[in-house]
Amino acid sequence: MSHSGNPDKATHEIGRIYDAITDKSILIDFFLQTLLQLVPSSRGYLFLAGPDKQLWLESATFTPKEASAVLLGAAQTAFDDGKPSAEKGLLFLPLIAGNASVGLACLERAAAFTSRETETGFNLASEFSGALKNILLFEENLKMERLAAIGQTTAMLVHEIKNILQLAKFSDEMIRMGVNEKNPKFIATGLGKLEKTLKDMDGFIWEVAGLSKDYQLEPEDVDVPALLQELGEDLAERAGALSVKLDCAAEKDFPVVRGDGRSLYRALLNLVKNAFEAFKDKPDAWIRVRARVTGPETYEITVEDNGCGMPEEVRARLFEAFFSTKGKRGTGLGLMVVSRTVKMHGGVVTVESRPGIGTKFTLVLPRFFSR
Numbered sequence: 001m002s003h004s005g006n007p008d009k010a011t012h013e014i015g016r017i018y019d020a021i022t023d024k025s026i027l028i029d030f031f032l033q034t035l036l037q038l039v040p041s042s043r044g045y046l047f048l049a050g051p052d053k054q055l056w057l058e059s060a061t062f063t064p065k066e067a068s069a070v071l072l073g074a075a076q077t078a079f080d081d082g083k084p085s086a087e088k089g090l091l092f093l094p095l096i097a098g099n100a101s102v103g104l105a106c107l108e109r110a111a112a113f114t115s116r117e118t119e120t121g122f123n124l125a126s127e128f129s130g131a132l133k134n135i136l137l138f139e140e141n142l143k144m145e146r147l148a149a150i151g152q153t154t155a156m157l158v159h160e161i162k163n164i165l166q167l168a169k170f171s172d173e174m175i176r177m178g179v180n181e182k183n184p185k186f187i188a189t190g191l192g193k194l195e196k197t198l199k200d201m202d203g204f205i206w207e208v209a210g211l212s213k214d215y216q217l218e219p220e221d222v223d224v225p226a227l228l229q230e231l232g233e234d235l236a237e238r239a240g241a242l243s244v245k246l247d248c249a250a251e252k253d254f255p256v257v258r259g260d261g262r263s264l265y266r267a268l269l270n271l272v273k274n275a276f277e278a279f280k281d282k283p284d285a286w287i288r289v290r291a292r293v294t295g296p297e298t299y300e301i302t303v304e305d306n307g308c309g310m311p312e313e314v315r316a317r318l319f320e321a322f323f324s325t326k327g328k329r330g331t332g333l334g335l336m337v338v339s340r341t342v343k344m345h346g347g348v349v350t351v352e353s354r355p356g357i358g359t360k361f362t363l364v365l366p367r368f369f370s371r
């Protein structure tokens with residue numbers, strides 16, 4: 001391809017090819033290639049932005065695909081400005097489709113970029129943005145379809161309820177047998193199973209209810225240390241089986257706070273479950289859940305693990321519905337429920353994660369919460 005004669009005409013032709021591509025990663029790679037051809041550079045980066053307007057590096061023309069924190073910062077600034085800009089061997093091209101900014105392309109080379117090159121690059125970026133937006137819309141529609149599929153999920157829910165019911169029947173039989181034969185061991189086992197049944201049921205209802213649009217919290221006095229202790233006890237067996245050292249504790253003299261204890265418990269359960277799933281036969285695996293007061297009106301609960309951590313592109317999308325890297329094993333709703341719960345409490349969730357080192361979720365919550 002030689003388009004050096006008339007870049008504008010070339011841009012338009014290439015734009016038609018963009019429109020014909022239906023695969024996101026192919027489109028992105030083709031865009032970067034064509035961009036580098038029209039505006040010769042040593043490196044090309046492509047950043048995308050989520051609903052929170054935070055950029056992540058989606059692709060690059062070199063390996064390993066990495067952007068330094070400084071570059072990411074500069075890219076974010078250029079993205080927020082929404083205009084193409086060139087400075088010291090860097091060219092930033094915001095990707096704007098209609099009135100939505102979907103990301104930013106960046107070129108890097110030793111020599112400065114001319115204004116003509118900036119213009120050519122921006123025109124090409126605009127063609128690309130339109131095509132990309134269509135693919136993203138298509139993905140969004142897929143998500144909506146999945147949401148609709150929740151209707152079908154009812155069958156799955158019924159299945160789950162049946163499982164719990166089985167456990168309840170079993171408990172019932174054990175207790176009856178114990179009473180009939182005056183055998184306290186049977187009674188104790190039955191009652192133990194019954195307790196587990198009720199807890200499963202409670203958790204299950206919470207999880208389903210938490211997804212519904214008009215779910216409301218029920219504020220009460222919450223004994224956070226007791227909540228963490230319960231969490232540790234409920235998961236002790238699982239931690240043992242996975243050889244993970246699970247340690248749940250609140251700081252000394254932690255005060256009573258207001259909140260919805262059950263939903264906070266489920267949120268923490270989801271976080272710890274994720275942490276369990278972040279270890280791949282790692283020796284010395286640990287998970288720490290901590291609670292501490294951070295101010296006259298706030299407290300925080302942290303869930304930290306030394307598991308696999310996650311790359312930036314995962315971190316940026318964590319709280320999206322149906323975002324999961326676990327294939328069939330994950331529905332990608334766990335963290336969405338966590339963030340909803342925290343938001344409904346008027347709090348915020350933050351996450352720090354480093355691949356290969358571990359992950360830390362921090363829930364900052366108000367101590368005095370009223371609906």
Ligand SMILES: Nc1ncnc2c1ncn2[C@@H]1O[C@H](COP(=O)(O)OP(=O)(O)OP(=O)(O)O)[C@@H](O)[C@H]1O
Nearest residue numbers: 274275278309324325326330331332333334335359
């Ligand atoms: N502690 C963690 N360490 C590493 N990656 C994590 C951690 N917590 C979450 N993730 C990543 O975030 C993704 C989304 O988590 P989320 O809990 O929402 O869904 P899921 O665990 O995949 O499925 P499920 O709906 O069953 O919880 C996970 O697929 C995983 O890639």
Ligand SMILES: [Mg+2]
Nearest residue numbers: 270274334335
């Ligand atoms: Mg999960």
